[in-house]
Amino acid sequence: MKKKFAMAMLVTAMALGNAITAYAVPARMEDGTLFDSDYYAENNPDLMAIYGRDTQKLYQHYVSCGKAEGREALPSKYVYPELPAPAGEEYTIEELLAIYRNIIESNGITWDPSLKGNWSETIGQHDILEWYNYDDEYNGAGWGTGFLEPNNIERNAYSDLEAFAFDDGTGHKTTRYYFEVLGWDEAMGMIEIVAW
Numbered sequence: 001m002k003k004k005f006a007m008a009m010l011v012t013a014m015a016l017g018n019a020i021t022a023y024a025v026p027a028r029m030e031d032g033t034l035f036d037s038d039y040y041a042e043n044n045p046d047l048m049a050i051y052g053r054d055t056q057k058l059y060q061h062y063v064s065c066g067k068a069e070g071r072e073a074l075p076s077k078y079v080y081p082e083l084p085a086p087a088g089e090e091y092t093i094e095e096l097l098a099i100y101r102n103i104i105e106s107n108g109i110t111w112d113p114s115l116k117g118n119w120s121e122t123i124g125q126h127d128i129l130e131w132y133n134y135d136d137e138y139n140g141a142g143w144g145t146g147f148l149e150p151n152n153i154e155r156n157a158y159s160d161l162e163a164f165a166f167d168d169g170t171g172h173k174t175t176r177y178y179f180e181v182l183g184w185d186e187a188m189g190m191i192e193i194v195a196w
Contacts, residue, residue, distance in 0.1 A: 025162060026039075026080070026154065040072075078107055080103075093191060109161070110176050110177070145194045147193065150189070
């Protein structure tokens with residue numbers, strides 16, 4: 001019951017719109033460069049006044065003169081590991097998941113399968129959309145379902161790092177994670193996961 005109450009409170013807080021600010025995360029540009037347009041705009045008010053938050057115009061400025069001027073394209077709070085080239089013409093699902101994990105773990109979040117708890121014996125035996133009916137039987141860490149976008153796997157990883165940075169109200173940030181792949185959602189073209 002505690003978990004249901006806590007989830008209801010979280011949903012209510014989100015619906016009311018609290019003071020939490022959502023930040024953008026880096027995106028891979030067409031030439032392969034990782035670039036955070038919101039970070040670039042917010043740290044260069046002179047450019048924000050001219051280009052607003054137009055990603056393409058901000059990136060063009062960065063390439064044409066911003067880099068030479070010493071302007072930063074990315075916040076220094078992250079580690080940005082080099083990504084391996086795909087084995088074939090495109091990344092496989094397994095390679096994309098490895099990229100996701102590499103980014104998360106390069107930034108100090110540890111893979112911990114013990115977070116899974118008794119998922120398989122309780123919630124995992126039922127349709128994921130009916131989790132709330134079996135929540136009281138689950139004794140693992142916090143969890144949720146979601147999707148990883150194959151074309152935005154890096155963005156997904158950095159977005160999750162932003163989420164991990166929000167502490168639990170006691171000043172402790174998330175330092176461990178675990179997820180399982182539920183499958184491929186053909187209709188959405190995304191990898192469906194459940195994560196802790």
